[in-house]
Amino acid sequence: MNEKVKxxxxxxxxxxxxGAGHIARAAATALIYFAESFMGGRDEFLAELEKVKEYxxxxxxxxxxxxxxxxxxxxxxxxxxxxEMRKSIIANAEEFIENSQKAVExxxxxxxxxIPHGATVMTHCNSTAALQCIIEAxxxxxxxxxxxxxxxxxxxxxxxxxxxxxxxxxxxxxVDSAVRYFMRDxxxxxxxxxTIASNxxxxxxxxxxxxxxxxxxARVPFIVCAESYxxxxxxxxxxxxxxxxxxxxxxADPKEFPDVKIRNPxxxxxxxxxxxxxxxxxxxxSPYLAYEVIKEVMNLGVKGxxxxx
Numbered sequence: 544m545n546e547k548v549k550x551x552x553x554x555x556x557x558x559x560x561x562g563a564g565h566i567a568r569a570a571a572t573a574l575i576y577f578a579e580s581f582m583g584g585r586d587e588f589l590a591e592l593e594k595v596k597e598y599x600x601x602x603x604x605x606x607x608x609x610x611x612x613x614x615x616x617x618x619x620x621x622x623x624x625x626x627e628m629r630k631s632i633i634a635n636a637e638e639f640i641e642n643s644q645k646a647v648e649x650x651x652x653x654x655x656x657x658i659p660h661g662a663t664v665m666t667h668c669n670s671t672a673a674l675q676c677i678i679e680a681x682x683x684x685x686x687x688x689x690x691x692x693x694x695x696x697x698x699x700x701x702x703x704x705x706x707x708x709x710x711x712x713x714x715x716x717x718v719d720s721a722v723r724y725f726m727r728d729x730x731x732x733x734x735x736x737x738t739i740a741s742n743x744x745x746x747x748x749x750x751x752x753x754x755x756x757x758x759x760x761a762r763v764p765f766i767v768c769a770e771s772y773x774x775x776x777x778x779x780x781x782x783x784x785x786x787x788x789x790x791x792x793x794x795a796d797p798k799e800f801p802d803v804k805i806r807n808p809x810x811x812x813x814x815x816x817x818x819x820x821x822x823x824x825x826x827x828x829s830p831y832l833a834y835e836v837i838k839e840v841m842n843l844g845v846k847g848x849x850x851x852x
Contacts, residue, residue, distance in 0.1 A: 546752045547576040548595060551691075555609070556602035558697060563673050563737045563773055567612035568643050570599050571636040578632040585625040592617065592632070605787040607738040607746075611772040613749075615639050639772075646770040646824035654733065654768050654822040662730040665722070665758075667692050668748035669699035670735020671707050673766035674706055676822065677733060679698050681712050688713040688723050694748060696793045696807065719750050723757040732758045736769035736821075739780040741837055743815030743830030746786070753774075755817040764819045771823050771840040779837055786810050813825030 554560040560569045575795040577595050581588055596613050616635040622628040654676025658664060662680075666673050680687055689707050691712050694700035694714055700716060705798050707714040717725055732754060738746035745751065758765040773781055775784060789806035791797055815830035823842065 544595065544598070545576050546582045547580070552602050554601050555599070559676045561697070561699065562604065562669060562671060563608035564643060564647065564698075564770060565605060565770060566606055566618040567608040567834060568640050569615055570612045571611050571639045573592060573599055574613070575636045581629065583845050585628070588628060590626050596789055599762050602667070603787070604787045607775045607784070608773050612639055614847065621697045624738075631733075638717050643770060643772070647672050647675050647825040650768050650770065650822050651679040653827055654680035655683055657764070657766055657820065657822070657827070658731060658733070660683060662687050663690060663728055663737065664688070665690045665725070665729045665732045665735050665754070667700070667751055667754055668704060669702045670768060671735045672822075673735040674703065676724060676768055677707065677712065678710050679685050681710060688715070690717060690729060690751065692719045692722065692749070693718055693818070695719055699748070710747045719740045722750070722754050726757045726761045726763060729758070729761070729763050731789055734767055736767050736773055737786050737810055739769055739774045739821065741775065741782055741834045743818065743828070744776070744814075744835040745813040745821075746784050746810050747813065749811050752813040755813045759817045765817055766820050766822060767818055768822045771836055774833060774837045774840070779834065784812070786812070
């Protein structure tokens with residue numbers, strides 16, 4: 544297997560490459576490296592492509608953006624000859640990456656409109672889409688400030704704080720458990736998403752649901768920013784989103800706690816009733832329209848749907 548493919552895959556597995564959008568674009572890039580470097584026949588190409596897909600999927604099996612990126616590139620492959628298929632994979636991957644980047648720009652413009660002048664914004668973890676909204680609002684001349692969580696155990700919030708400070712946006716970083724304490728000072732919450740289920744539930748970094756609950760209690764609008772490829776087609780047919788749990792050593796050394804069970808869930812689920820709006824590249828929608836996004840954008844055909852209306 545191509546060394547570049549291995550490097551990207553292991554970067555995703557180790558969380559050196561993190562964030563749903565970055566993971567998706569990295570997966571597409573890995574397929575480009577595979578197609579460009581492959582040496583062999585047509586049948587071998589198809590067999591190896593399947594192995595590469597499964598290998599990359601195994602790095603973060605619960606990441607919907609990763610799965611959707613791979614399916615976008617591979618399922619659209621055209622051609623009969625090896626060269627045609629190779630070119631198709633490369634073209635599809637490049638198209639996905641370009642569309643993904645454009646999506647973030649559009650989300651930034653749409654989401655910035657939801658952030659009022661003079662607002663204090665709270666955010667969680669490190670979401671490119673959410674940050675784009677906040678930064679775009681600032682660039683539009685809105686005087687805003689941000690409260691962001693440090694986001695344990697990987698401290699992705701450190702990246703967020705540095706990014707905002709570099710843009711000249713006043714930012715205060717807090718411990719995750721202080722969200723409810725500071726919510727009284729917040730005008731709007733803007734977060735990203737790892738996955739959007741068909742019922743509008745938002746799967747995002749652990750702690751997001753607690754932030755949403757605190758915002759709901761305080762009557763603070765809770766906005767989610769997510770590219771359309773983060774919507775999960777599999778949830779339409781009843782498949783549940785599996786919450787990934789990572790190595791407990793990311794939290795503490797189990798050897799130092801011999802009689803203690805340590806758990807390290809990466810994500811949690813925020814019910815749609817706590818989400819005021821989802822900002823996508825196709826517009827700002829209610830979480831209850833998630834099914835329509837999946838159906839239209841992901842080209843998902845549901846048997847019998849045409850006869851419901």
